[in-house]
Amino acid sequence: MRAVVVLALCALATASAGVEDVLGKMDIKQRQLIILKLLDHVTEPVIYKEIQEIGVNFNLEENVELFTKIEVVNHLLDLIRIGVLPRGEVFTLHVPRHMEEVITMFHVLFYAKDFATFVKTASWMRLNLNEGMFVYALTVAVRHRPDCKGIILPPPYEIYPYFFVRGDVIQKSYLIKMKEGLLDYKLSEHYGIKKTEKDIYIIDENMYDTRVFLNIEDKLRYFTEDIDLNTYYYYFHVDYPFWMNDEVMSKVNKVRRFELTIYMYQQILARYNLERLSNGLPEVEPLALNEPLKNGYWPWLMLHNGIEVPVRLNNVDVTTEDNVNNLLLIDTYESMIKEAIIKGYVTIDSVKLELTTSKDIETLGKIIYSDMTIQARDLTNRNMIFTSYRYLLIIMKSVLGLNALVPDSLFVTTTVLDHYETALRDPVFYQLQKRLLDIVILFKLRLPSYTKEELGFPGVRVENVVVDKLVTYFDDYLMDITNVVKLTEEELKKSASDVKLMVRKQRLNHQPFKINIDVVSDKTVDSVIRIFLGPKFDTFGRLIDLNKNRLNFVEIDSFLYKITTGKNTIVRNSVDMHNLVRDRIITRDIWKKIETVTEMKGLLVKDLKNFHTGYPSRLLLPKGQIGGMEFLLYVIVSPLKMLDNINEIDEDVLNVNHKVVEYRSTVLLDKMPLGFPFDRHILPVKFFTPNMKFVDIMVFHKRQVSDMKARWERWVLRDYMLEKTPANLDSYFIDSDVTMKLVNRDIKLVDLLQ
Secondary structure, three states: OHHHHHHHHHHOOOOHHHHHHHHHOOOHHHHHHHHHHHOOOOOOOOOOHHHHHHHHOOOOHHHHHHEOOHHHHHHHHHHHHHOOOOOOOOOOOOOHHHHHHHHHHHHHHHOEOOHHHHHHHHHHHHHHOOHHHHHHHHHHHHHHOHHHOOOOOOOHHHHOHHHOOOHHHHHHHHHHHHOOOOOOHHHHHHHOEEEOOOOEEEEEOOOOOHHHOOOHHHHHHHHHOOHHHHHHHHHHHHHOOOOOOOOOOOOOOOOOHHHHHHHHHHHHHHHHHHHHHHOOOOOOOOOOOOOOEOOOEOOOOEOOOOOEOOOEOOOEOOOOHHHHHHHHHHHHHHHHHHHHHHHOEEEEOOEEEEOOOHHHHHHHHHHHHOOOOEEOHHHHOOOOEEOOOOOHHHHHHHHHOOOOOOOOOOOOOOOHHHOOOOHHHOHHHHHHHHHHHHHHHHHHHHOOOOOHHHHOOOOEEEEEEEEOOEEEEEEEEEEEOHHHOOOOHHHHHHOOOOOEEEEEEEEEEEOOOEEEEEEEEOOOEEEEEEEEEEEOEOOOOOEOOHHHHHHHOEEEEEEEEEEOOEEEEEEEEHHHOOOEEOOOOOHHHHHHHHHHOOOHHHHHHHOOOOOOOOEEHHHOOOOOEOOOEEEEEEEEEEEOOOOOOOOOOOHHHHOHHHOOOOOOOHHHOOOOOOOOOOOOOOOHHHHOOOOEEEEEEEEEEOOOOOHHHHHHHHHHOOOOOOOOOOOOHHHHHOOOOOOOOOOOOOHHHHHHHO
16 A cells, blocks of 8 residues: 555656645545655655655645635745744744744644645645644644544654653664664663664663652652653643634534643643652642742753753742743733632623633633633634733743743743643643642632532432452553664665664553442433542541542543443443553554555554543553552442433444544533532532442552663662662562463564564
8 A cells, every 4th residue: 555655646746736636536544644654754854755756846835725724824934934943943832933833834734725735735844844843733733634534643752752762762772873783782781772683672761760860759750751641641732722713623622622621631630649649749739939949850851953851950949030020920810810710700801701600611711721812702703812811831831941931032942841742741740730720729619519419310329339459560661762863875765764763661550450330220311420539548648538639539431321220230441441542553563554454444443542532541540559558439420411412312322432532521422510520619418429439449559570670770789788689678568469460462562572
C-alpha cells in the first residue's frame, strides 16, 4: 500500500491535476499513511520525496481560492512577510506572537476546502515553517477536520522525544549515532546501554539517579513524568484548545466543553493527591505567589536546538520587579471572578452573564480557562469580543517562569510549564491548578446540596461490592526515540534511519482486577453506574472528613447499564473500564498493521481503541504501600437522565466498550454534572441512599529489585565499606500473599528485542 501511494504521487508530482486526483481519491488507509509521513523526523529536512514534491509545487499565495476563508490565508502570508519563528527554534503557545502564528496556521489547514488542498498546504508548511508550530497546527487540524476522522496520530513522545526523555539519554543517543554504534562495553554497563541481536540500541533512563533531585517532591517523578499521563493531558488540550471558538469546535466536542475542562483538571489533581498519600506526602496546597516557591524542579530536559530547559531552584521569590504587573493582573482578575460568583452574575460591556445555576459552570470555565478574549457570540449571539478577562493560567505561568506576556518576544527559552507535553512534570503545576479550582469550589458552594430525591434511585439497591486483590508494581517500557537523532545523507535517501534507538523506562503498573457489583432492582430500567476511588486517611492516619475529601475521589469508571428486575451481578474488568488506553503501539508497527488490514474500523476498535482520548490504564490505581494501604471505593447507581434532544438510547450504546467512542465521559448521554455526587457540598443526613455504597479496599505495592537501581547503587557505593548483603527491612512488611503475574502486553515488541 505504502509503495503504491509513493509511486503514484511521485509520478504525478509535477502534474497538478494528477496530484489533485490522487489526493482527492485517497481512502482512509492512504490518508493515514500520508499523515504519518508528514510527522516523521520533523526536525529533519523532508525525507519523503512525494511530500517534498507536493510542497515545492504548491504556491499558497496563488491558491487562496482553495480555502473557505481567504482572510486567514492572507493573514498567514502577512505574518510571513513580517517574519515568523524560523525552523529550529522552540515554540510555545504562551508567547502572543507564537500563538498568533500557530493559530493562523491551524485555520489555514482547517479551512482547506478538501483533503487534497489540506495535504498540499501541510506539505508546504512542513517545508517552510517552524517544525514545532507545524506539528501542533497539523495535530489539532487532524483532530477537528471531518475528513480526517479515524486517522491515528503518532504519540507526541515519538514525534518529539525531547519533551519526554532526559537529556543524558539524548546525549547517549547522539554518541551512539556519531560512533556508528561502536560501544565501550565497560561504560555501556554503567550507563545502561544494550545492543540487541536485532541491532536495536536500548538506553536506560535511570529513575534512581538522584543527581536530579532537589526536594521531597521528586519522589513522585515516576508519576508526574509518566509519558502516557502527559500524553493524555496533551491530547486533551488538542481536542479542547482554550483558544478555539465554538464555531470551529466540532459539534461533539463543544458539548459542555468547559465543564469537561474543569473536571479534567480536578481529576488530575485528585489522582496526584492519591499518589502523594501513597508516598507519605500531604495533600497539595494552593499556589501562594506572595511568598517564595518552596519546591524547585530540575527537568533534565535538553531541546533539539541544544538549549536546556531551565531549572527552578528551591525557595525562588517570584515577587520581582518584572512580575509586578502580572501579579497585579492575577489579583485583579481573581477578585473580579470571585466577586461575580458571590453576586451571582458578571457584567461585561453591559452584557449580563448569570452565575447561579449548575449549567453556568460553562460561563465560569470560559472566564477562567478560555482564551484571552471571550467571544460573546457564543453566549449572546452578538458579534462582539470581550476583553475584560485574561487567560489566568498563562498569566500565572508567566510569573513562575517565562515572562510570556512581553509582546515582542520571539526567541525564548521555555520552561516545562510552557508546554502541554511537559507541564505535569513540575510539582508547582498542581499547586497552580489547586488555586484555580478553589474558585470553582466557591461557585459550587452557591449551589444547593443534593437532596435524597436527587441522589436516590427508588427501587434500586446496591447490595454488595467485591473487589479483587489490588497489587501495583513497577515494570519496564521501551519507548522509540529514533526520531531524536539526525539522519545521514544516505539515510535521507532511504527515508529511514539505520540506527534504531529505544529508551527503557520504569513506570507504575498494576495487576488486572475485577469489581463485582450486586444490584437488586424491582424494575427494568436504564442506569448510569459510577465508580470512584479516594483516600480514607491523611498522612497522619486521621480519617478525612467526607466534605473535605470529596474532591479527592477519582472517577475510575462510568458506564451505562440496563438493570433488570431482581438481582443483577455486574462485573467490571479493569482493562475494559471507560475510556482507558493500553500501551500505545509503536508507530512503525502501526504502519505495518495499516498495510495488512482490510478495514480500519476493526483496527481502531481492537488495537487503537481510545488512542487519543484514553487515560492510561496502568494508572487506575495509586502506588499504595508495601504491606497495603487503605482506600475507599464508592459505587453509585443512578437513573439515566438523557439529554434534551435524545429520546431513547440504542441498545448498542449501552455497551460502549465495543464501539469506537471519541468522547471522554458520559457527557453526551447523561445530564448530571461531571463529578456527581461529589461535586457539591455534602449534607451527611441527606447523602447516604440505598443505591450507593462505600467499601474499604487495600492497595498493595509489590517491591521488586530493579537492575537500574542495583547498577546505580553499585557504582555510587563502591568506595564505601558496606556489608555485601545489607538487611532489607522493607521485606518484613511485604504481604506474603501478594503474587506477581507479569502480563506480556506487546508480543511483537518482545520478539523484536530477543
